[in-house]
Amino acid sequence: MDLMIVNAQGESIASSKPCGHGVALIHQGEYKKGDRVRIRVDTPGCHYLQLDECMGRHIVYLLDEAEYTIPIREAERTCYPPSAFRGDLHYLTLETVDAALGIRNLACNPYDHAQTKGMFPHIKANVETRGEMIFAGRNAIDGIFANEGHGQYPYTSWGINRRADAALHLDFARPVSVRKLCITLRADWPHDSWWTEATVEFDQKTARILTLSQTARPQCFSLTSTICTSLTLKNLLKADDGSPFPALTQLEVWGEEIP
Numbered sequence: 001m002d003l004m005i006v007n008a009q010g011e012s013i014a015s016s017k018p019c020g021h022g023v024a025l026i027h028q029g030e031y032k033k034g035d036r037v038r039i040r041v042d043t044p045g046c047h048y049l050q051l052d053e054c055m056g057r058h059i060v061y062l063l064d065e066a067e068y069t070i071p072i073r074e075a076e077r078t079c080y081p082p083s084a085f086r087g088d089l090h091y092l093t094l095e096t097v098d099a100a101l102g103i104r105n106l107a108c109n110p111y112d113h114a115q116t117k118g119m120f121p122h123i124k125a126n127v128e129t130r131g132e133m134i135f136a137g138r139n140a141i142d143g144i145f146a147n148e149g150h151g152q153y154p155y156t157s158w159g160i161n162r163r164a165d166a167a168l169h170l171d172f173a174r175p176v177s178v179r180k181l182c183i184t185l186r187a188d189w190p191h192d193s194w195w196t197e198a199t200v201e202f203d204q205k206t207a208r209i210l211t212l213s214q215t216a217r218p219q220c221f222s223l224t225s226t227i228c229t230s231l232t233l234k235n236l237l238k239a240d241d242g243s244p245f246p247a248l249t250q251l252e253v254w255g256e257e258i259p
Helices: 137-141
Strands: 002-006 012-015 017-019 022-028 036-040 045-050 058-069 089-096 117-120 122-125 168-185 195-202 206-211 219-238 247-257
Touching: 002 022, 002 089, 012 022, 058 168, 117 168, 122 137, 137 168, 137 247, 168 195, 168 206, 206 219, 219 247
Parallel strands: none
Antiparallel strands: 002 012, 002 036, 017 022, 022 089, 036 058, 045 058, 045 089, 058 117, 122 168, 168 219, 168 247, 195 206, 195 219
């Protein structure tokens, strides 16, 4: 396995070396527009990945090759901690997951965004308010639950720009067993509205209708073990109130890997 930082021309500017239980990349220098992290593993599977120190190490599922475009422009950075990917010294790590992981939130991946390739879970949304990163679909799986405001970090969310047919598709890239779903609505009331009902469809086959209420806390729904490679959150029914702005802060999918 290895990590490599390449520039806009595809030239390698830093590469990893064996370290600890995997590899580490120490890059001295500020990131520039077009810089990307290339990731290679021998076998697709779950790995511990850290692409930035302040965002930490997370479990992701990697194909044999993956790529992460580093957010440089200010418009790309509004959903991240202010110090993320900043400065002139960076420490990236990659490790294989050898032990059984047990039940966990399979949806969490703060390193996901629209340009991420070969790394899962991965979100696709059919709408994001004004195309702004503070309202991008990836915010629903970044693990940040601050929801009593809206806008820049940490009050990011998935915003639907008032679209009645808004949908959020979550791809795991391999079969997983799902036991529980949790929905955390954005709760910047009275600016915000909320959804009274949502449908979760598994692999475009079976579906579950969720009844939601106006609360800032996670709303959780137990399932009989459901095996799927992806799910879609759709059919979002807005409450009959004075605000046109319902939004999603977090989508949790609790379950486990299939041996």
